[in-house]
Amino acid sequence: MNINISDESCPLRKTLEIIGGKWTMLIIFQINERTIRYGELKRCIVGISEKMLISQLKFLCDKGFVHKKSFAEIPPKVEYTLTDMGKELLPLINQIIQFGINHKF
Amino acid sequence: MNINISDESCPLRKTLEIIGGKWTMLIIFQINERTIRYGELKRCIVGISEKMLISQLKFLCDKGFVHKKSFAEIPPKVEYTLTDMGKELLPLINQIIQFGINHKF
DNA sequence: TAAGTACCCTACCCTAAGGTAAGTACTTGT
DNA sequence: ACAAGTACTTACCTTAGGGTAGGGTACTTA
Secondary structure: OOOOOOOOOOHHHHHHHHHOOOOHHHHHHHHOOOOEEHHHHHHHOOOOOHHHHHHHHHHHHHOOOEEEEEEOOOOOEEEEEEOHHHHHHHHHHHHHHHHHHHOOO | OOOOOOOOOOHHHHHHHHHOOOOHHHHHHHHOOOOEEHHHHHHHOOOOOHHHHHHHHHHHHHOOOEEEEEEOOOOOEEEEEEOHHHHHHHHHHHHHHHHHHHOOO
């Protein structure tokens, strides 16, 4: 690995632009291996606004991290799951968590 | 591991508050295993302003990720190195980079 | 009949992260 | 004499990420 110039196109910057948002990893980590409905997700992530959750979910769907399944039911039912690419981030996020625990953040 | 409530004190949030900044990981990755002077660091990280680099370096020193050594010379000479805790982040960052490469970000 | 649930959308606003640019002090090179 | 390199500081300004708050639909339950 010989990345030593951090220009605008380096993979670290590019990746952080996508997963570096305030809520991105939180959402991905909460979905995790399960299938979860919008409402439950919202309750899990304390402090997030509906606007943020919706827009981030849409963003993550567009980028291919999250899969969305809407049911034509009343009341509405929407289920979110991680795609394979999304799941690839889980070990990464777990490492961040482990780091935080180890250093008592 | 049973973290399923993402409240304000969860280790993921806490850690991201520290290493989730726009430049944090870039700086840590650039310092890497070497000893590097301020000027060279600045040249490495394309696009960063002096203000940001200085303030982030100070922040990272305060948090214990980076070690700073000033020489009482003229012209000034300052060397930065990662602490052990800082170095612990390198495999994490490398994973992010690998993720970006794998998915062609 | 009114309130509640579920999954959103939209308009407006605000703050803080970050960008710009200039200045400082001291020395060496031309 | 003047620019250039070194490691910063400071003042000011911009912007976009995110917060607030309200609306909307179609149904169910009290």
